[in-house]
Amino acid sequence: MSEFDRKIITDAITRMLARREHSYNEIVRKLKQKGMPIEDFIDILEEFRTADIQSDARFAESRARALYLKGKGPRTIKLDLQQYGVDEYCAHQALEEIDADWFESAKTVKIKKFGEFYETDYAARLKQKQFLQYRGFYQEHIDYAVSSD
Structure with a gap:
């Protein structure tokens, strides 16, 4: 992979995360839709994850809070997070973090x-x-x- 390709992939991931939190699986899906081969971007995405720039836990908490404020219940929130590829532990932690009644x-x-x-x-x-x-x-x-x- 050339340095130019690396910059394009890095910029694409950065733009996604600048707008809002994204789950790991969501970023993979979007990059594949743009026609980028998974072997080209998976290492770069892992660097973002290691540097804590991309975090499924932060994504889960922000998504859970947004759905809670829209009047959604815990069952719907858990299912929504699963669709984004968030594991059950992160989803449970997110529901605990928002401290919902x-x-x-x-x-x-x-x-x-x-x-x-x-x-x-x-x-x-x-x-x-x-x-x-x-x-x-x-x-x-x-x-x-x-x-x-």
Whole structure:
């Protein structure tokens, strides 16, 4: 690989990471889409990782925080991080780092969509529960959010 190719690859990785955090697998996928052979950039990407310029842990935390602030539940966040190639340990650490109150988050999401009142109609409560389940909350969070307390 020539010095010119190395500079192009380094610049591409730097531009990606300058905009936002990226997971290791995400950078590999994007570089392959640009037509760069994996053997040309994998060593350079490892240098970025070793220098802690690229970090899956930082990516996972920033992504988890962004999804939490959008009203997503822990199940959805874990699945999203898995799609980016973040390992289960990093995903778990990211959820711990954001220090989320999932019960209050579920209640806030429910109130934003359906209002504060307690729904007595079974079909309407089921609709609320399904919505919260779709958003990625676990059953105990959903039960808390739609309860009369």
